[in-house]
Amino acid sequence: QxxxxxxxxxxxxxxxxxxxxxxxxxDRGSQSFFWYRQYSGKSPELIMSIYSNGDKxxxxxxxxxxxxxxxxxxxxxxxQPSDSATYLCAVYFGNEKLTFGxxxxxxxxx
Amino acid sequence: GAVVSQHPSWVICKSGTxxxxxxxxxxxxxxxxxxxxxxxxxxxxxxxxxxxxxxxxYEQGVEKDKFLINHASLTLSTLTVTSAHPEDSSFxxxxxxxxxxxxxxxQHFGDGTRLxxx
Numbered sequence: 001q002x003x004x005x006x007x008x009x010x011x012x013x014x015x016x017x018x019x020x021x022x023x024x025x026x027d028r029g030s031q032s033f034f035w036y037r038q039y040s041g042k043s044p045e046l047i048m049s050i051y052s053n054g055d056k057x058x059x060x061x062x063x064x065x066x067x068x069x070x071x072x073x074x075x076x077x078x079x080q081p082s083d084s085a086t087y088l089c090a091v092y093f094g095n096e097k098l099t100f101g102x103x104x105x106x107x108x109x110x
Numbered sequence: 111g112a113v114v115s116q117h118p119s120w121v122i123c124k125s126g127t128x129x130x131x132x133x134x135x136x137x138x139x140x141x142x143x144x145x146x147x148x149x150x151x152x153x154x155x156x157x158x159x160x161x162x163x164x165x166x167x168y169e170q171g172v173e174k175d176k177f178l179i180n181h182a183s184l185t186l187s188t189l190t191v192t193s194a195h196p197e198d199s200s201f202x203x204x205x206x207x208x209x210x211x212x213x214x215x216x217q218h219f220g221d222g223t224r225l226x227x228x
Contacts, residue, residue: 032216034216041201041222041224042221042222043116043203043219043220043221043222044154044203044219045219046215088153092216096142096159096207096216097144097156097159098144098156098216098217099156100153100154100155101153102152102153103153
C-alpha cells in the first residue's frame with residue numbers, strides 16, 4: 001500500500017511568521033512530489049512541484065525534498081491570512097496516479 | 111490554458127435518484143481523466159481512472175456498477191452515481207491530463223461537485 005502521511009493539524013501560525021508543513025511517503029522509488037492548497041469547499045490548487053533533493057523556491061513558498069529520509073516539506077514565509085487553507089501533499093508512485101496525504105489545516109492568525 | 115470545467119457545482123436530490131456529473135477539458139485534449147471523492151475533513155480518494163475510448167479502471171472498493179464512468183471523447187467524461195443514497199453525499203472532483211501534460215502540472219482539476227442526497 002503506497003502511503004502519504006501528513007500531520008492533520010490544525011497548525012496555527014502568526015501572520016508574518018514562517019509556516020512549516022511536513023509530509024512523509026512510503027515508496028522509496030517515488031520520483032515526483034507536489035503540494036496543493038485547498039480552500040474549504042474548493043478543489044485543490046497546485047502550488048509547488050519538486051523532483052530533486054534539496055530546496056525549490058517560488059516566491060514565498062519553498063519546497064524541500066529529502067529522498068533518503070522519504071520526506072518532503074513546504075515552507076511559507078511571511079504568512080498571510082489568505083494562506084489559511086488545507087495543504088495537501090501528493091506523490092506520484094510511478095503509475096500516473098496521484099496519491100494524496102490527508103492534508104494539514106493551516107490557520108494564519110492576524 | 112488547461113481549464114477543466116465541472117458541472118454541476120452543487121446538486122441536492124432525493125435518495126434513489128441517479129445523478130450525472132460532467133467533466134470537460136475546455137482547451138486541451140484529455141487523454142486521461144480521474145475521478146476523486148472527498149468526504150468532510152478527509153483527503154481526496156481516487157475512485158477511478160478513465161482513458162478516452164476505454165473502460166474505466168476502478169480503485170479497490172469502488173463499485174463500478176454504482177459509479178458509472180464514460181469517457182467517450184477527448185474533452186468529456188461523465189460520472190453517474192446510480193440510485194444514490196445519503197452515504198454517497200460527498201465532494202466529487204475530476205481532473206484531466208493530456209499527452210502534453212508535463213511533470214510540473216500533471217493533472218488539471220475541475221472545481222468539484224458537492225452532492226447531497228436527502
